[in-house]
Amino acid sequence: MPVRSGRHFLQIPGPTNVPDRVLRAIDRATIDHRGPDFFALAKETIAGMKRVFRTTGPVAIFGASGTGAWEAALVNTLSPGDRVLAFETGHFATLWKQLAERLGIAVEFVPGDWRRGVDPAAVEARLGADKSHALKAVMVVHNETSTGVTSGVPVVRAAIDRAKHPALLLVDTISSLASIDYRHEAWGVDVTVAGSQKGLMLPPGLSFNAISAKALAAHKTAKLPRSYWDWDPLIAANETGAFPYTPATNLLYGLHEAIAMLEEQGLDAVFARHDRHAEATRRAVKHWGLEVLALDPREYSSSLTAVLMPKGHDADELRRVILERFDMSLGAGLSKLKGTVFRIGHLGDFNDLMLMGTLAGVEMGLAIAGVPHQRGGAQAAMDYLAGNAKAGTT
């Protein structure tokens, strides 16, 4: 690779740009994970993550990518042969379903067109028809990173309640936690899955389960084999700040710092900033004459925007041109969206000028790659940002 000057623009929807404060925090000597300094760090960090999840219950931190926390959510609450309900909202919902099947769980997968979120009416209908309560859990991806569609978790919760069904609610917030409003406890979620590399502004390598009392009760009788992922020894050790195995000490330094940054800004201000950048991005996309993949404005994602290419134009070629000319990485279309969609990540440690650099790079890339569009999308975004300077500028 040739030497490049200036910073690379990492505008995929995660991993996101790791702020210097977090990098500096990680860049410290690793300490004894059975000593008092580590115990204090772990206790403070776990308490901080409870505030980020908005829960008072236990939060398990694993040294693993998000996929590990997906698996942990299932093996801790379910037994072989259990039935669960899941929704084909996109690539990641499909991967989570496949993971469940490999564990021996029977997944009822409601088909979808990858442009909409979970339909609460479908939740209510399926659970309402399940008179014997054979379905043990409902699996929802809050923010589908492959499509830029955010499902309404409170409306899914309300649908489960209307059906008077005891199924657990398991929610993946890997690309929404600390970017899009989320409330584990108030929304009645049983297990929330998250990862370090997106809204939490860390490198990849940590993932999380926030756990309700009902999930802990299910855990007592759940029979899927588990060892590394077992909540029991982890929660017990965490009481004193210990881990049952060697934790990712330096990532925990970073997480402690990231939580401090989020709380200095205030979570609500962080969410407002993401909403504002998402709106500015959509204005640019619409001005270009391109189509946002998400169909329902109520489900527009605030952490990324997936953009449909005009027919006959390849999104991967556009991404290649933009990487080569402007040193910016954009998200690829995944599986069945390959080549037809590109994704603009606008989450994590991000500000107005980073967004404008991103949109200028896309607009120049569209011109160079010969993709038909109306010039001035970046200007439309600037007009919006300049006219809405108050909300969410932190």
Ligand SMILES: Cc1ncc(COP(=O)(O)O)c(C=O)c1O
């Ligand atoms: C919504 C969602 N779920 C799950 C995953 C899988 O996480 P990981 O790649 O960290 O294992 C991702 C990754 O991007 C994701 O965006």
